[in-house]
Structures are given as structure tokens and as C-alpha cells.
Amino acid sequence: MAYPYPGPLQSNTRNAKEPLYPETVLNYDREAASYDESRGGLPRARAAAQAVHDLVGTGMLAGQAAHGLPGEGTLLDIACGTGLVSRELAGLGLRVLGVDASAGMAGVAAGRIDVVLGDGRRLPVRDRSVDAVTTIWLLHLLDDARPVIAEAARVLRPGGVFVTTVDKRAAHGPGGRQDPPDRAELVVEVAAGHGLVLSGEARFAGHGQGRDGAADPVFRLLAFTASGER
Numbered sequence: 477m478a479y480p481y482p483g484p485l486q487s488n489t490r491n492a493k494e495p496l497y498p499e500t501v502l503n504y505d506r507e508a509a510s511y512d513e514s515r516g517g518l519p520r521a522r523a524a525a526q527a528v529h530d531l532v533g534t535g536m537l538a539g540q541a542a543h544g545l546p547g548e549g550t551l552l553d554i555a556c557g558t559g560l561v562s563r564e565l566a567g568l569g570l571r572v573l574g575v576d577a578s579a580g581m582a583g584v585a586a587g588r589i590d591v592v593l594g595d596g597r598r599l600p601v602r603d604r605s606v607d608a609v610t611t612i613w614l615l616h617l618l619d620d621a622r623p624v625i626a627e628a629a630r631v632l633r634p635g636g637v638f639v640t641t642v643d644k645r646a647a648h649g650p651g652g653r654q655d656p657p658d659r660a661e662l663v664v665e666v667a668a669g670h671g672l673v674l675s676g677e678a679r680f681a682g683h684g685q686g687r688d689g690a691a692d693p694v695f696r697l698l699a700f701t702a703s704g705e706r
Contacts, residue, residue, distance in 0.1 A: 504557075505580035518560065519683035524612055524695070525564030527680035531639050531699040532570065532608045549607025552631060554596045554624065555614040559585025570608070575599060597623035601631045608637045613695075615658035616644040622666050629670035634704035638672055639697055647682065647693035660698060672700035 532551060549571065553562045556574030558581055566572045566589060574591040576582040585591040594600045596614065609628040615621040628638045642660040645653065655662075664674055676699035681692050 504578040507580070518564075520681075521560040521564050523680040523683060524561050525568060527678040527697055528561070528610055528612065528639050529565060529568045529570065531676045531678050531697060532610070532637050533568075549633075549636075550605075551608040551610060552599075552601060552606045553589075554599070554609060554611045554628065556585050556589070556591060557581045557613075559588040559591060561612055563588040565610075573606075575601075597627060599627050599631055603630055604633045606631050606636065607633055608639070610638075611640040613641055613644060615640060615642070615663065616656055618657050621657040621663065625663065625666045625672070626670050629667070629672050629702060632672075632702040634702055636702045637675070638667065638700040638702065641695055642698050643696050647695050660696070663698065667700045671703040671705060673703055675699050675701040 551565060551570045551572050553559075553565070553572055553574045556562045556576050557578075559574050562572045562574045562585065572589050574582070574585050574589050575594045575596065576585060576591065577593070577595055579593060582591050582593045592600055596611070609632055611624060611628065615624065618624065625638075625640075628640075632638060640658075640663065642658045642663050643656070644658055645656055667674070678697045678699070679694050680697070682695050683692055
């Protein structure tokens, strides 16, 4: 099966002295083995995958039809982590390629999906070569989400769909950063600047993610369609 990266699989990370993402993310290498069970496990992954699939499936098919593209395509899951959500997406009929900056996470994901070790701000993927891109539970971790959104736009074909979680901290109630990088209004503005047009929205339950006895949070997804005028 041919995937849209050039040549053999390879890391596209930067100098080791320059962290890929904020310092909190660096622990993911150590957390990889126990990450799923501490983050809601399969029920949360299935809920997320179904919500993403509903947005991607509808939007991608409509976009492909509008641009005269074939129906089968590839979904690129940026920051795929352990690949649990990615595997569930593949089980729903999507062809999935994962990318993660953590070698530990990518190592676990490799047992579930095809995965590349890489930087979400500089993807080892050709321009306009995938039909859907997802960033699930990523943007809130970043100092600046704009480079990742720009990369999502770069690799999407016309009519392709970008789906991302937004307002993650707000789903847990008050607190967190005053101006989080995954704030919905900011994501919509940045996406529009790269030719990504808001086209859908969905929500899903974060099973097992309620804090201090609170109910499970409800996470928000936004979907964008890539225009042909980028």
C-alpha cells in the first residue's frame, strides 16, 4: 500500500536541544506503556473515533466529489499517540497513517497502525497528498498551534477535511490558560488564513476523564474543508 511520504520512513524531528512541543509533552515517552489505561482506554477512543469518522466521512466524500477525486483516501493522524483512536478509525473503514513526535508513543502505535516518527510542525508528507488530517487532543498542549494548522492545510488535497479538538481545558470546567492555543475562535481564524473553511462540528464524551468526581467531560470537534484556492 502506497502512503504519501517520500522514500523510506524517517524521523523529521529538529535538533534534540530544541523541544518539539512544550516540556509537559516530553514525558510521553515514559507514559506510553500506561497511557491508554490512564486516559479512558477503549471507550474514550471509540467515542472519539466515531465522532471524527462522522465528520471526516461526510466531509471528505463531499469534497472529493466536488473536485472530481476518487473516493478512497488516506487520513493522517497528527500526534496519534499510542494509535488507539487511529486503530478505531481504521476499523471504521478509513485508511490511516499516524505521526507522532514521541518515540515511545510511536513504538506502541506501530503495533496498531502504520506510523511515522515526525514533527507536527514539519510533516514528512508531500503537499496536497492526503484526504483528511486529524489533531485529537494536541493543540491545547502547544505553545503555538498555528504551525500545525498550517501543515494540516499544506498536506490536504482540495476538498480534504481537517478535524481537530478545540477548547479541551474548558470541557473540564473553569481554569487553565487565559488564552489557550486551541481556543475555537483562534483555530477558526488561523484555519481560514490557510484556506480551511469551517464545515462541521461534533461532540463526544471523554469516558473516564471526569476530574475529582466530576462527570465525564464532553469534548468539542471542529471540521474544516480545504479549498482549492490555497
